Amino acid sequence: MPSRKAPTARQRRLGTELRRIRERTGLSLTEAAAMLGTDRTTISNVESGRFGVSADRVRAWAGQYRCPDDAYVDALAEMAAERINGWWDDYRGDLSNKGLDLAEMEHHAVAIRSVQIMYIPGLLQTEDYTAAVFGESVPPPSPARGRRLVSHRLRRRDVLDRPDLTSCLFLVHESALRMVYGDAGVARGQLDYLLKQSERENVTVRAILFAAGGFPYASSSASYIYGAVPQLDTVQTDTSTGSGFQDSETSLENWRAALDRTEEKALDPESSRDFIRHIAQQV
Structure with a gap:
């Protein structure tokens, strides 16, 4: 071996x-x-x-x-x-291993359920919005590294075109919808793109309003990535200190329960689209 x-x-x-x-x-x-x-x-x-x-x-x-x-x-x-070299391997050595691991997990996912607090979900971001987000990093990336980071994130969006990805549910907090990265034009473009992507057959976007109050793990954004069998599910979390993966039986059970409770507080898909349009008009 x-x-x-x-x-x-x-x-x-x-x-x-x-x-x-x-x-x-x-x-x-x-x-x-x-x-x-x-x-x-x-x-x-x-x-x-x-x-x-x-x-x-x-x-x-x-x-x-x-x-x-x-x-x-x-x-x-x-x-x-498995004996594949995925597209993410082209970025090995340039990006963090955790970013590459996330792309690989998304590639093999049968479904994804995500909650995002401060950013539009990575799989639903525009190029300009992504560049503006990475531009806020401390220290900021070099121009060359910035381009690689943006390119990698945009490539991740291809997972939405996979015919065997049954569903993607994105719970997006009002904070993320109202936060302006770049300028007003970038923000409007991002919200318009989010609305367009929400019309996909395998994509559901649901907004969580400030008025909905608190919910479990409100300080963390996370993606619950469903594997071929429940034992192979994975949770990817994002906090101010970095990204991580959780896959213990207890962690998976807790995150499923937390996402269920969070989903209960979100608007339905059509009401969410109306709310996103309302915010876009205010930008």
């Missing part, structure tokens, strides 16, 4: 899931190694994502661990069989 220099979040996730299956059986690394006819170092390296693993081996290990969920095992085997 060749060692990976820098495993992606998705590759690490495969190893994490294999560790979770092993731990559910109560097996230690030493006990699992004896059962599988390998050594504990190999298992540890696979579970950490440092070593790759074949689809056949995933199935063999899951069988030895007596995992009863065939759909789960099939999804893990499919992850192991």
Whole structure:
């Protein structure tokens, strides 16, 4: 098994899931190694994502661990069989690994549910708005890096054209809708683009008004990325200190509940479009 220099979040996730299956059986690394006819170092390296693993081996290990969920095992085997270099790899070395990992996760998502507090969702941003947002970074990016950041974010929008992406729900707070990045022309263009994208068959935009009051995790923006099976869901969070990923069973359960409660406070799609038009007229 060749060692990976820098495993992606998705590759690490495969190893994490294999560790979770092993731990559910109560097996230690030493006990699992004896059962599988390998050594504990190999298992540890696979579970950490440092070593790759074949689809056949995933199935063999899951069988030895007596995992009863065939759909789960099939999804893990499919992850192991992936041999693609996605468009995001063109940006490796220029952008943060977390940004590339997010693009990869979105590429494999079956659905996305997002709540955004201070920014228009990245998948629904215009080029001018994106450039203005990155222009507010401290320190600001160099012109060359700024262009790469904008290019990467715009490429992420392609995920909305995938026929197997069943649905994208974007809960957008009034703060994000009213916040002006760039100038009034950029803001109006962004709101017009948001309205246009909300008419897509697989895109729903719902506004959360100031008057709706508080809701869970109101200080954090997040995207709940649905995997092939529920066990492979992932939450990507954005805070003032940076981006992160959560995939523990408890975290996923909490975020689903939080998004459900937040969605209850949002306007319906048509009322949301009316509200966005109202704000656009005021800019």
